[in-house]
Amino acid sequence: MKESNKPEEIKEIRLESGIKVKPVYGPDDIRDLNYEKDIGQPGEYPFTRGIHPLMYRKRPWTMRQYSGFGTARETNERFKWLLGQGQTALNVAFDLPTQLGLDSDDPFAEEEVGRVGMAIDSLKDLEEAFADIPLDKISTSLTINPVASVMLAMYLVVAEKQGIPWEEVRGTTQNDILKEYIGRGTWIFPVEPSIRLIGDIVEFCSKNVPKFNPFSVCGYHIRESGATPVQEMAYAFEIAIAYIQEVLNRGLNIDDFAGRIAFNFDIYGNLWEQVAKFRAGRRLWAKIIKERFGAKNPRSMTLRMIAGGGGGGLTIQQPENNIVRGAYYALISALSGTQTMALCSYDEAYTIPSKKAALISLRTMQILADEMGLRDTVDPLAGSYYIEWLTEEMEKKIVECMKKVEEMGGMIRAVESGYIQGEVSRQAYNQEKKIQSGETTKIGVNKYVMEEEKAEVEIHQFNPKVAEQQKKKLVEIKNQRNESEVKDALSGLKKAAQTDDNVMPHILKGVKSYATLGEITRVFKDVFGEFKEPTGL
Amino acid sequence: MSEKRIRVLIAKPGLDGHDKGAKVIVHALKEAGMEVLYTGLHKTIDEIVGTALEEDVDVIGLSVYSGAHLPLSKKLMEQLKEKKVSDKLVLVGGNIPLGDVKVLKEYGVAEVFPVGAKLDGIIEFIKRRVGGHNERI
Numbered sequence: 001m002k003e004s005n006k007p008e009e010i011k012e013i014r015l016e017s018g019i020k021v022k023p024v025y026g027p028d029d030i031r032d033l034n035y036e037k038d039i040g041q042p043g044e045y046p047f048t049r050g051i052h053p054l055m056y057r058k059r060p061w062t063m064r065q066y067s068g069f070g071t072a073r074e075t076n077e078r079f080k081w082l083l084g085q086g087q088t089a090l091n092v093a094f095d096l097p098t099q100l101g102l103d104s105d106d107p108f109a110e111e112e113v114g115r116v117g118m119a120i121d122s123l124k125d126l127e128e129a130f131a132d133i134p135l136d137k138i139s140t141s142l143t144i145n146p147v148a149s150v151m152l153a154m155y156l157v158v159a160e161k162q163g164i165p166w167e168e169v170r171g172t173t174q175n176d177i178l179k180e181y182i183g184r185g186t187w188i189f190p191v192e193p194s195i196r197l198i199g200d201i202v203e204f205c206s207k208n209v210p211k212f213n214p215f216s217v218c219g220y221h222i223r224e225s226g227a228t229p230v231q232e233m234a235y236a237f238e239i240a241i242a243y244i245q246e247v248l249n250r251g252l253n254i255d256d257f258a259g260r261i262a263f264n265f266d267i268y269g270n271l272w273e274q275v276a277k278f279r280a281g282r283r284l285w286a287k288i289i290k291e292r293f294g295a296k297n298p299r300s301m302t303l304r305m306i307a308g309g310g311g312g313g314l315t316i317q318q319p320e321n322n323i324v325r326g327a328y329y330a331l332i333s334a335l336s337g338t339q340t341m342a343l344c345s346y347d348e349a350y351t352i353p354s355k356k357a358a359l360i361s362l363r364t365m366q367i368l369a370d371e372m373g374l375r376d377t378v379d380p381l382a383g384s385y386y387i388e389w390l391t392e393e394m395e396k397k398i399v400e401c402m403k404k405v406e407e408m409g410g411m412i413r414a415v416e417s418g419y420i421q422g423e424v425s426r427q428a429y430n431q432e433k434k435i436q437s438g439e440t441t442k443i444g445v446n447k448y449v450m451e452e453e454k455a456e457v458e459i460h461q462f463n464p465k466v467a468e469q470q471k472k473k474l475v476e477i478k479n480q481r482n483e484s485e486v487k488d489a490l491s492g493l494k495k496a497a498q499t500d501d502n503v504m505p506h507i508l509k510g511v512k513s514y515a516t517l518g519e520i521t522r523v524f525k526d527v528f529g530e531f532k533e534p535t536g537l
Numbered sequence: 538m539s540e541k542r543i544r545v546l547i548a549k550p551g552l553d554g555h556d557k558g559a560k561v562i563v564h565a566l567k568e569a570g571m572e573v574l575y576t577g578l579h580k581t582i583d584e585i586v587g588t589a590l591e592e593d594v595d596v597i598g599l600s601v602y603s604g605a606h607l608p609l610s611k612k613l614m615e616q617l618k619e620k621k622v623s624d625k626l627v628l629v630g631g632n633i634p635l636g637d638v639k640v641l642k643e644y645g646v647a648e649v650f651p652v653g654a655k656l657d658g659i660i661e662f663i664k665r666r667v668g669g670h671n672e673r674i
Contacts, residue, residue: 096552185554
């Protein structure tokens with residue numbers, strides 16, 4: 001039997017971003033591309049191929065698994081164990097009460113203390129979390145948003161107590177509130193004062209903690225909430241632009257802080273689409289920072305990112321398959337020129353990772369770095385007809401999508417009105433329908449399904465006793481601290497919050513006096529109020 | 538003769554911010570012709586029960602991904618019992634381990650739809666359990 005080669009008999013393939021893929025690509029597809037202008041050498045504008053000239057030849061990507069659970073002491077042990085296994089940086093998971101500025105004794109924190117991350121109520125906890133970990137050698141990513149200012153202050157005081165000057169402290173506060181309104185949902189205050197807090201942190205860091213990334217814009221969670229890869233990049237860039245605008249309005253120069261902007265992106269789905277997404281994103285971001293904001297320093301124009309395997313691609317069914325998915329996601333991440341990698345572990349469709357699952361993720365990245373030749377040469381997919389063509393197409397689509405947001409008056413307006421939330425949830429619904437109908441294949445879910453299977457992975461067990469331990473500790477701290485110092489700091493903070501004063505020095509004072517996270521957040525709630533959620537439905 | 542549309546409250550109790558699943562269900566139930574209210578994030582069980590009574594819904598769907606589904610569902614069922622409310626169909630969805638399904642049903646939850654549950658199955662279940670009682674002239 002002769003196989004048909006007629007184009008009309010070949011099934012149409014469309015990527016999630018809507019781009020139609022031809023069966024074969026050739027020189028004609030990239031005829032208009034100019035290497036110098038459109039692609040450029042690695043480390044050179046427009047940075048399509050990577051932000052450093054030598055990339056992994058010089059240094060492998062940073063490996064930073066998201067971890068934290070229970071108490072600070074337990075988390076400290078896990079940190080040290082991961083570092084002992086060759087992990088090169090930390091990525092801290094806080095429990096939901098901490099992320100939402102609630103102390104462990106708050107009635108609304110019930111059942112959540114220490115569940116999806118570690119519980120931090122006061123400086124005391126953070127001191128324990130980083131005991132024996134030298135904060136000038138290890139960079140730390142603090143996954144916290146509306147109360148990032150408080151956690152940053154605590155972290156800086158811990159460094160100070162270790163005798164490390166702030167100039168030497170390296171790390172990142174996630175501190176991306178706009179994406180919290182779109183997905184992930186740990187928001188507290190209304191949009192405007194939340195953006196102001198981000199501005200305060202950027203301003204404070206640019207003057208006092210120069211090696212710290214004050215925010216990391218997360219396309220990741222937007223994609224996890226259902227967005228396409230194009231929307232992921234477009235919305236992340238529009239969010240970053242909103243923060244940049246806030247900082248520029250304070251009189252800072254773009255080159256004072258743009259080199260410290262970090263991004264956090266998601267990886268799952270079509271391999272080529274993801275690689276092209278990152279190459280297109282790097283090029284477009286460089287253009288935006290140079291052309292629109294007039295940056296002079298090339299470093300300001302570089303898209304620095306953590307790109308990790310996303311939970312969105314993992315399945316509850318046949319959970320060991322997620323180990324394989326994670327390995328492919330890590331491969332994509334390395335082929336995309338990421339700076340930092342983190343992988344969701346195979347059990348993350350169930351809960352936070354077990355020790356074993358975290359180790360497999362770490363080893364996955366190490367195998368890739370040390371066995372597979374991924375570090376040999378920079379951007380090995382460059383020059384591929386398909387990849388270069390797709391990079392162009394993705395860039396065009398991202399620009400189009402950004403335009404829609406800008407026509408609405410920018411990201412702040414688009415989030416306040418619920419427009420973005422609506423777009424993302426509609427996309428999530430469409431994607432779910434495609435999976436349920438089988439149009440989009442998901443192995444173990446709608447193809448090669450195994451009946452009567454029982455998931456038999458060993459998963460992390462939540463310890464309900466953590467809440468009691470934290471409550472006891474809070475009582476002790478409140479008994480030991482100097483109450484008038486706490487009151488002074490909190491009233492100073494309130495005044496700063498009510499005016500244009502930078503809140504950071506006041507938070508630092510509060511943290512040092514062992515004012516709790518909940519007490520500090522309460523001051524902000526009293527002054528700023530709370531966010532009213534437009535669901536976009 | 539007109540048929541009263543089934544009224545559903547999709548609720549996000551507690552601190553968990555994963556709302557993708559809840560919103561997908563809202564879209565699906567609306568498309569199936571139901572009237573759907575969505576609470577938004579960070580609601581207490583008190584608030585959810587209050588809204589359910591005020592809006593006179595037929596179905597309460599709790600969506601939980603943080604792992605706190607057992608205590609939250611228990612609290613909801615206790616409150617409904619206290620208020621002598623027995624005409625609400627309670628469903629739970631989210632990141633629910635298979636072993637917890639039985640426990641949730643013992644609390645009085647009518648059905649559990651973990652991640653990956655078929656949308657058609659959820660719609661059909663609601664229509665079967667609520668639809669018949671709601672035909673009014």
